[in-house]
Amino acid sequence: xxxxxxxxxxxxxxxxxxxxxxxxxxxxxxxxxxxxxxxxxxxxxxxxxxxxxxxxxxxxxxxxxxxxxxxxxxxxxxxxxxxxxxxxxxxxxxxxxxxxxxxxxxxxxxxxxxxxxxxxxxxxxxxxxxxxxxxxxxxxxxxxxxxxxxxxxxxxxxxxxxxxxxxxxxxxxxxxxxxxxxxxxxxxxxxxxxxxxxxxxxxxxxxxxxxxxxxxxxxxxxxxxxxxxxxxxxxxxxxxxxxxxxxxxxxxxxxxxxxxxxxxxxxxxxxxxxxxxxxxxxxxxxxxxxxxxxxxxxxxxxxxxxxxxxxxxxxxxxxxxxxxxxxxxxxxxxxxxxxxxxxxxxxxxxxxxxxxxxxxxxxxxxxxxxxxxxxxxxxxxxxxxxxxxxxxxxxxxxxxxxxxxxxxxxxxxxxxxxxxxxxxxxxxxxxxxxxxxxxxxxxxxxxxxxxxxxxxxxxxxxx
Numbered sequence: 001x002x003x004x005x006x007x008x009x010x011x012x013x014x015x016x017x018x019x020x021x022x023x024x025x026x027x028x029x030x031x032x033x034x035x036x037x038x039x040x041x042x043x044x045x046x047x048x049x050x051x052x053x054x055x056x057x058x059x060x061x062x063x064x065x066x067x068x069x070x071x072x073x074x075x076x077x078x079x080x081x082x083x084x085x086x087x088x089x090x091x092x093x094x095x096x097x098x099x100x101x102x103x104x105x106x107x108x109x110x111x112x113x114x115x116x117x118x119x120x121x122x123x124x125x126x127x128x129x130x131x132x133x134x135x136x137x138x139x140x141x142x143x144x145x146x147x148x149x150x151x152x153x154x155x156x157x158x159x160x161x162x163x164x165x166x167x168x169x170x171x172x173x174x175x176x177x178x179x180x181x182x183x184x185x186x187x188x189x190x191x192x193x194x195x196x197x198x199x200x201x202x203x204x205x206x207x208x209x210x211x212x213x214x215x216x217x218x219x220x221x222x223x224x225x226x227x228x229x230x231x232x233x234x235x236x237x238x239x240x241x242x243x244x245x246x247x248x249x250x251x252x253x254x255x256x257x258x259x260x261x262x263x264x265x266x267x268x269x270x271x272x273x274x275x276x277x278x279x280x281x282x283x284x285x286x287x288x289x290x291x292x293x294x295x296x297x298x299x300x301x302x303x304x305x306x307x308x309x310x311x312x313x314x315x316x317x318x319x320x321x322x323x324x325x326x327x328x329x330x331x332x333x334x335x336x337x338x339x340x341x342x343x344x345x346x347x348x349x350x351x352x353x354x355x356x357x358x359x360x361x362x363x364x365x366x367x368x369x370x371x372x373x374x375x376x377x378x379x380x381x382x383x384x385x386x387x388x389x390x391x392x393x394x395x396x397x398x399x400x401x402x403x404x405x406x407x408x409x410x411x412x413x414x415x416x417x418x419x420x421x422x423x424x425x426x427x428x429x430x431x432x433x434x435x436x437x438x439x440x441x442x443x444x445x446x447x448x449x450x451x452x453x454x455x456x457x458x459x460x461x462x463x
Contacts, residue, residue, distance in 0.1 A: 059212040082376030083388050086367055088429040090114070095366035095385050101210040103217065106284045107291035108434065120288075121434055123276050124267055127179070133437045136178060136264060137338050137445075140438075143173045144445050147187045148453055160460055163308055165192035167446065168301040172197050174442055175296035179267045180289065182248060184241075195237025200297055203238055242290060249285045267292065296435055299360055300442050303425070307354035307447055310406040312459050317408065318451075320346055325452040332453060341444040349408035351443045352423060356394045357406060360425035360433075364389045390424050 086092065094112040096105075104110040108124065111117040126132060147170045154161060169186040172194075177183050186194040210217045225239075252258060252268055259269055271280050271288065280288075311318045324346045329336040341347065364387030369380050380386060395403040399422045400410065410416065426433035433439065 062208045063212060082386075083390075083393050083424060084428060085373070085375045086386050086388055087365075087424075087427055087431070089367075089373070090430050091370045092367035092386075093370070094431065095368050095387075097385075098211060098363075098366045100214070101207045101217070102291070102294070103210075103221070104287040104291045104294075107287040109291040109295055110287065114430075118430065119278065121430075123273075123278065124270050124288075125434060127265065127267055127270055128435050128438055130437045132265070133441050134338065137441065139178050139264060140174050140441055140445050141335060143170060143177060143187065144449050146173075147446075148449055150187055150192075151450075151454055155454075155456065162192060164301065164305045165197070167304040167308075168192070168197055168201065168297055169194060170446055171300040171304075171442060172200070172293065172297040174438075175293050178438065179292050179296075180245070180248060181263045181266045182244075184244075196241035197237075197297070199238030199241065200294060241293075242286070245289050245293075246282075246286050249282055249289070253282060253285075292435070295433070296438070299358075299425075299433075300439050300446075302358040303351070303354045303443060304446055306358040306406075307350055307443075308450070308457075309459070309462070310354070311350065311451060312457055314406070317350070317406075321350055321451055325448060329448075329452050336448065336452075338441055338444055341448045342440075344448075345412060346408060347444065347448060349411040351440075351447065352411045352420070353406055353408045354443075355425040356400065356423055357404075358425070359390045359394055360427070362389055362391055365427065390427070393422055393424050396422075 091114075093114050094117075096112045099105070099110045099112060102110055105112075108117060108120045111120060147166065151161070151166070166187075169189065169192045173184060173186045176186075184194065184196060186192075186197055189197075206220065210220070249268075252272070256272060259266070259272070262269075267289065268285070270276070271285060311321055324344055328340060328344055366385050366387040369375075369382055369384045369386055372382050373380050375386060394400065397403050399419065410419070426436045426439070
């Protein structure tokens with residue numbers, strides 16, 4: 001068999017081209033790796049080489065390993081003093097990539113502009129002041145009473161209750177009633193499975209997907225309803241909740257004077273007050289309302305769940321807590337006000353320990369370094385995105401000995417006041433949780449009422 005000279009030439013030429021292309025690719029790869037590992041402004045910061053080479057290093061742990069980036073980071077981090085440097089620095093704005101996935105960029109939570117965030121916080125902060133929380137204590141107490149009534153109907157039946165769903169129902173009903181003067185009757189819903197509440201809980205993983213693959217925001221939010229209901233039924237409940245929220249806002253904007261007939265002061269009284277000098281459009285009000293519900297539901301519910309588990313799991317903790325509550329609250333018919341619950345040392349210690357081990361928001365919240373700064377003993381150049389999980393503070397054995405043990409007594413010893421500075425469940429600095437006073441009120445009222453009034457609660461098939 002003979003080969004035409006042109007074919008032979010073409011074969012040699014293509015082989016040569018392939019070798020040149022391969023050499024070029026290897027050169028580019030070598031340049032990329034060297035520039036990232038040895039010449040990048042952050043090359044002096046210790047860490048896994050693969051993390052320096054690609055952002056999908058985090059995507060792997062968030063998506064494939066089901067959020068285990070925290071466990072991995074715990075193995076990597078040996079210094080914990082960086083938290084205050086990151087979150088107390090007023091110059092560091094939020095990083096848009098992380099917060100855009102929550103799809104509420106115009107809310108206080110999602111706003112990444114420091115000046116705009118400060119202005120919006122100033123407008124709504126009066127509603128969440130300690131003074132206002134005490135004025136509206138009855139709003140929270142009424143929801144807690146309804147929750148206790150729902151539990152009492154199950155008393156003696158031997159029914160298995162998902163208490164985490166129960167707590168989530170209370171906290172979501174509190175935030176909607178407190179902020180919007182609107183009850184959704186979530187605590188009365190069968191099995192504590194109101195579609196709106198379940199929708200919020202089941203959409204967490206979707207946020208991860210939209211963070212790492214931003215184009216999915218367009219896909220998910222423009223998906224036909226029948227497809228969404230088939231493949232993402234939980235999302236339907238969340239969409240329905242947003243629709244009712246939007247309907248309420250539409251009515252208020254059409255007739256602002258209707259606020260005068262409300263049951264109590266709401267977030268709209270502040271955001272639509274002309275004296276604030278800012279006019280918020282409908283979409284901004286909707287996003288702000290959604291972010292308040294999202295932020296105020298699961299965080300407090302997680303803390304209540306953490307406390308309830310350990311109180312029921314440890315007989316000595318349960319005995320001491322109930323003894324303190326009975327002594328302070330001898331007559332159940334007379335409600336014990338928040339002001340007195342706050343003064344109970346052991347209840348307070350249980351709440352503090354539950355906050356420490358439920359953490360609040362566990363994902364590292366990213367900030368942008370706007371000027372060269374020393375963080376954790378490392379010089380971090382301008383433009384770098386930094387973040388640190390609360391878990392690395394709360395589980396630091398140098399601050400909290402035997403950190404994974406639920407031990408309320410650690411908050412009752414001499415010097416515990418200084419230790420409280422390391423409780424960062426509500427973050428720190430100017431972007432810390434604006435609803436901290438309401439959250440504390442909920443924790444006292446929910447857990448105080450539960451462990452004073454509910455008897456016979458036992459853990460079932462859980463650890």
